[in-house]
Amino acid sequence: MKHALRLLLILALILGGSVLIRLTRENGRLAKEIAQLEAELGRMSIDDADRIYLVEIETPQVPPEVASHVDRVWQFRCYIPPGYDFMRMSGGGRVAENGIYHSGSFGSSGGSPNPEATHELLTISFQKKDNRLVVFDCFGGSAGTTSWHRFNHEQFDDSLVVQKLAASNQRPRSFDQDTILPLLKTYDPSTAEKKEVAGKKFTTYAGGLFVLFPKTRESEFNQLRKGETPSDFDPSRVASEVSDE
Incomplete structure (x- = not known):
């Protein structure tokens, strides 16, 4: 035994x-x-499931057959909370250093909110053609291609200003669902022009931007895009960038 x-x-x-x-x-x-x-x-810890989280991917994952045709690529990992009802806008033309002013061609789209939280990959790439940029963006299963802005071809790499809501060398950022999110803005500072809109004078540049915003802010977003200030609008509703390149 x-x-x-x-x-x-x-x-x-x-x-x-x-x-x-x-x-x-x-x-x-x-x-x-x-x-x-x-x-x-990108590493992302979700502390509040009801907030939007954003982190830049340090080394964008792009197929070799695609990488050979683009000059600049940015990728961001986005956490979209359940029920977040938002729209996206991408456009090129004239932009200002601050805010979301935009004059030129653009496209916007929206969809039904997802009842479950999702992790989305945003990819934005530039390809130089003559004196313009061909921009490809892909987010949430939809993609588009547009021409953004004219620029000095010889000085493109040195002169282009890039503003982002997240940087790969920083921690992920989070935002409440009521915030307008200019995820990426780029412009050529050598193309400065003075402009007056709604009684305000500011400088615009050849450039473009990619924005996510809640559908409840669509009316205010359209006013801000035109350089107008909505009544009783809180400037903190537009998220500020973290870095320039």
Whole structure:
């Protein structure tokens, strides 16, 4: 009987050890997969499931056949909370250094809010053609291509100003669902022109921007885009950028 119990104990120890080894190997494999996923999509901890989170991907994942045709690429990982009812806008023409003023061609779209939280990948790429930029953007399963702005071809890489809501060398940022989010703005500072709109004077530049905004702010967004100030509008409703390149 003692021998039988000892044998069972030995078998249990062997079985437990093999299970522990398998779990250790599995945890190691999962840790590598998580590390790879974070490297590809950006590390993001969601502390408040009702807020929007944004982080820039340090090394954009672009297929080689695509990368050979573009000059600049930005990618952002976005956490979209459940029920967030928003629209997106992308356009090129004239922009201002501050705010979301835009004059020129643009496209906007929206959809039905998702009842569940989602993680979306935003990709924006530039391709130089003659003295203009061809811009491709992809977000939330939809994509578009537009011409943004004219620029000095020789000075393009040195002169282009880029404003972003998130930077790869900084922690993810979060925003409430009532905030207008100019995710990316770019312009050529050598194209400065003075302009007066609604009694205000400011400088505009050849450039473009990509914005997400709640549908409840559509009317205010359209006024701000035209350089007008909505009555009783709180400037903090427009998120500010974190970096210029």
